[in-house]
Amino acid sequence: MAAMAPRLLRWQPLAGAVMIVAVVLVWPDAGWKGGVWSLRAVALVLTMGALFFLDDASAEVTAPVPAPLWLRTVVRAGLALLVALPVWIVALLVERSRLPEVWLLWLSVEFAALFVGGLAFAALLGRGAPEPGVLAVPGLVVFTLAALAAPGEWTLLGLQTTDWTIAHVRWSVVLSVALAGLAWASRDPAWRRRSARPSSMATRP
């Protein structure tokens, strides 16, 4: 499947995202706060590009293959991570000179939560549509806007709060929920069909 990836995957948006990340990283903005927002932009753009990896125009054709849905989802998510993770590490290396070290860790938690959460949302949408990326990206944007609008005691993206640790505990909770959501959304519908009671038509001689 990995060898066929370029034909099976919608890789162009992630390639575009990597180019945008390059522009963000060379963009001149002063101070450590600028570095934080640059890395947040990188995390958002990379995640938006990665969501299109779950688009599967052949979903109906591949549904009956022996590989279950969770495996197909994991392979697609893994390939997206294979591209996004090195780019994220490069971004951290570029920005590390002007950021306190703890922020590198916190921003990585934010990126992980966004990435997994976005994939979980796309996987959930993918159960009813072959192109979940197109729908999941606006959802991710709305989540980000909601995080910006959130009140102080629920802040996720603030810089002014002194309670950054609490904010990143919240991000960890988001990450945990996202992982559970991804696992739940990747359940193969065929399992339910197999365990369902046979209909009266099927038992007729």
Added chain:
Amino acid sequence: MTVEVRVSSVPALAVAKARRLLRHPLVLAGFALFVLASVVELRDYWGPRPAFSLLTNGMALWPGVPVFFAAELVASASRRAGGDELLGALPASRTQRTAASCLAALGPFLVACAVQMALCVGYAVQGVSLERFPTVFELALGPLCVLGAGLLGVASARWLPWAGASVLVMVALVFFNVVVNGNEATGGHLFGFYAELAVWGPWPYRAAMGFNPGHTGWHAVYLLALCLGAGALAMLRDSPRRRFWLGAGALTVIAVAVAGLGQLP
């Protein structure tokens, strides 16, 4: 007779599309987030400067961005569902459907106007202290951004029918805004859509510190010209009257240039 059918189908289609757009989860979420942001500012971060900013540019971000994506999704729904060929057999042409989508963008615009009015009434009732009350042009900036977002979403759906293209458009808009926003001293920030009219001053940015230079009336005309340009761009894609829409587009470019220069101090 055929002409009568075609003429009358656009308003009906527009009403149906506007209803669909207004019920879209992204549009509902966008306006809900604007209300949430207003409540949070009222509670946690109130002052003359944030109060003025919320009235003049808050709508560019919260309802504006979701309305762009919603308009793009609604306008591209038939293509994404593979139903364009089926719709081709209907009396309403693709041009008329595009025109209806453009007119449907007036739905979120009118809602934005109503929300803006409600916010103004709320300010008056609560006696919110402002350095000065925004002018009509300044109050129009937010709803105009919502209108432009809807029209640009339709244009994006018509001209860029690829997955991820709308994201690219939004990223380009954000980049452009970030670039011009650093030029408050020269009035260059008014070339952006999320223009900060009030000076932020020192932390916590709540005090009234005056206003950035520039003519906000011309800025409203600039945004309106951009809206009309986005509409002309959307119509240009499928209309058989390409010269008409090219001419209309050229006029809006001239209007954008004149208003863009006029807004500078």
